[in-house]
Amino acid sequence: MKIGLLGHGVVGSGVTAITDSCAVKRVRRLEVSRILVKDEAELTDPRCTLNVEEILQDPEIEIVAECMGGLEPAHTFVSRALEAGKHVVTSNKKMFAHFCPELCALAAENGVTIRYEAAVGGGIPWMANLTRVKRLEPVQSFRGIFNGTTNYILTRMEETGMDFAECLNEAQSLGYAEKNPTDDIEGYDAKYKAALTAMKTFGAEPDLDAVITYGISTVSSKDLAWAKENGRSLKLIAEGKDDGDSISLWVMPVFLSKNDIFANVRENFNAAESDSKTLGKAVYIGQGAGSLPTAHAVVQDLLDIYVNQDAVPEAMKKRTVYNGNISARFYIRTGKPELFDAVTEQKLAEDTLLTKEMPLSEADRMIKESGDAALFAAMVAGE
């Protein structure tokens, strides 16, 4: 089966490394025959081309693997591949979170499939396992540590007492964080993955703007010190729940109790947990990023298409995102603590407080209305 690969960076080069060298017979039949690159300097392999038409118009290419990233032209190239009757595999969570329902409908119309295992949790077989759970019963809720960069930064801050900027620099020098880390540290990357998981688990088409999203860009070593004193671990958590008429969906730092399994997911590892009636809680932990682990997930998707699994994607329904049912205490560090007087349960320092239990949507409203860009907010889970 011939494959056209779009993008030959970290993930794309991992895909060719696996397919070119793998001894497994089935994988050897997956031949990357064309690779789209952007610059002449990247024409290092005879399969490379600068012209996407050589892939989209090649009738022998049956699958397009999109590993370019970004919204455009990835969205256009994927749409055109589906319209041309080619299956698609993508690792691009940002593009797919924005266009998943549209692209799944286009795939169904053209009798092909689109798979995106690598887009959430890198190498962790998360989508595949959700599909298996859903064959038997609905998934009621999920949560995840979906971003390896922020997990690495929080782990290092906890271990060393270093401040955010130093740990971000370290993550960048190790290649865990991109030069522009905004999507990671502001929680957007985790939001895209949460939205894709909600689409898969609940068949929901959520409004991305309605997903309450907080990152860790304002976290300080003081917050990690509070976690340590109180036997907690700080993690950037994404969570979703099917509430019937609506779904809840949010991303926020959470102070977890040390006996929560997620509290022990360290460094750049990812974790994902589903909850369903008969299976109960099932947790998957593994490499959430990196060239070969992510490429492994892409190649698994290619193989699933090759063996004709999961032919046509499911239809999705628009679902309201409503976070008013999520209730918790919140840790807030702000230059304007007086704005939270009405909901303060305990003052922790001049600028830091714990709220009483309150709805997440209400906490979100008060935080946004404070207008304090340096404010750090986190949920406090359990007692």
Ligand SMILES: NC(=O)c1ccc[n+]([C@@H]2O[C@H](COP(=O)([O-])OP(=O)(O)OC[C@H]3O[C@@H](n4cnc5c(N)ncnc54)[C@H](OP(=O)(O)O)[C@@H]3O)[C@@H](O)[C@H]2O)c1
């Ligand atoms: N890295 C990971 O561990 C990881 C894990 C999970 C998912 N992902 C996702 O996988 C996708 C790829 O990530 P990556 O880390 O491999 O990024 P990357 O290293 O930047 O690779 C992307 C490659 O695609 C090329 N490209 C971009 N636009 C192109 C165009 N119009 N035509 C031809 N080539 C084009 C880029 O070229 P230029 O550099 O010249 O722009 C680059 O070589 C992203 O959506 C990312 O979010 C990555």
